[in-house]
Amino acid sequence: MxxxxxxxxxxxxxxxxxxxxxxxxxxxxxxxxxxxxxxxxxxxxxxxxxxxxxxxxxxxxxxxxxxxxxxxxxxxxxxxxRSDEAIIAVNKESPLVNIEALSEGTRISSTDDPDVRMMCMIMLEPAGLDKTNTVLNQRDTYVLVAKDLLKNDADIGFFLEETYNDLSEIIRNQLRPLVQSEIHVIxxxxxxxxxxxxxxxxxxxxxxxxxxx
The missing domain is CATH 3.40.190.10 (Periplasmic binding protein-like II)
Incomplete structure (x- = not known):
């Protein structure tokens, strides 16, 4: 067998x-x-x-x-x-410097990884954002999420920390973490x-x- x-x-x-x-x-x-x-x-x-x-x-x-x-x-x-943590990232040239700077209508690029999405949505709460006042673009892979940020097709991207850190140096150098979770139990x-x-x-x-x- x-x-x-x-x-x-x-x-x-x-x-x-x-x-x-x-x-x-x-x-x-x-x-x-x-x-x-x-x-x-x-x-x-x-x-x-x-x-x-x-x-x-x-x-x-x-x-x-x-x-x-x-x-x-x-x-x-x-x-x-090693725990699973999440990162919300932006294009390196984005004017955003913290979560509180986000506003309604923020365009999000994310895979359908539910744990990462849950952690990132929690990190958006200080900006008063949730699924009702944001625009979600679902992608099959984290590489495609990164491409959305590079092409300015999204304002923020949701990443599994390990996968973000494994992106090629060329891609990472064009992105910037906005906030990272520190849960340590997932x-x-x-x-x-x-x-x-x-x-x-x-x-x-x-x-x-x-x-x-």
Whole structure:
């Protein structure tokens, strides 16, 4: 039997080779056939979840809650000393210097990552902004969010901090963080589905000894 493994689409494309290397290592470590399936957007990824196509997932916090609650997945591991934080960024040439300078009608570019969107919308509250008085442009990837800012098609962009920091230097040098969350309690999780739940201990043991390989 071959199990399907996937990763939340909020990772930087430059990490694709790393995930394939990890998948190859994991197959040897737990003696299971595992196929890595990567999706370009959240809609495709969530459709795979809804139709029970995946057995192992590195999930964002929102999807992790759904997988545990509705799909019988069990937590395996989370990154050490790393939490999920969000950044609201602007074009480097933007006159905006703080959240309070934003006004009704602000154009937002965002992926449909619900955790990042939730954190960023909370950070907009000091400006009196919410979904009723802003204009949201939804994009498939964070690279497209960045492009909206570079082309001045959006006033602000919502980013997962890690993904923002992984943008190319050329792109980052044309952007500027306006505000960043400091929640420290939200994490991505590696989760095993019902077909791989019996392998949870083996996966955990392998991950803990990974540095020795």
């Amino acid at each position: 071959t199990h399907n493994f996937s990763v939340s689409p909020d990772f930087n494309p430059s990490h694709i080779s790393g995930w394939y290397i990890f998948n190859t290592w994991l197959q040897r470590a737990i003696s299971e056939n595992i196929h890595l399936e990567l999706y370009n957007d959240f809609e495709s990824h969530r459709n795979a979840i809804a139709t029970d196509q995946l057995d192992l997932i590195y999930a964002n916090p929102y999807d992790a809650a759904l997988l545990v609650r509705d799909k019988g997945f069990v937590p395996v591991a989370c990154p050490e000393n 994490h991505h999780l590696l989760l095993a589905g019902p077909k791989l739940a019996s392998k949870r201990d083996a996966i955990q043991k392998s991950l803990l000894s990974m540095a020795d390989d």
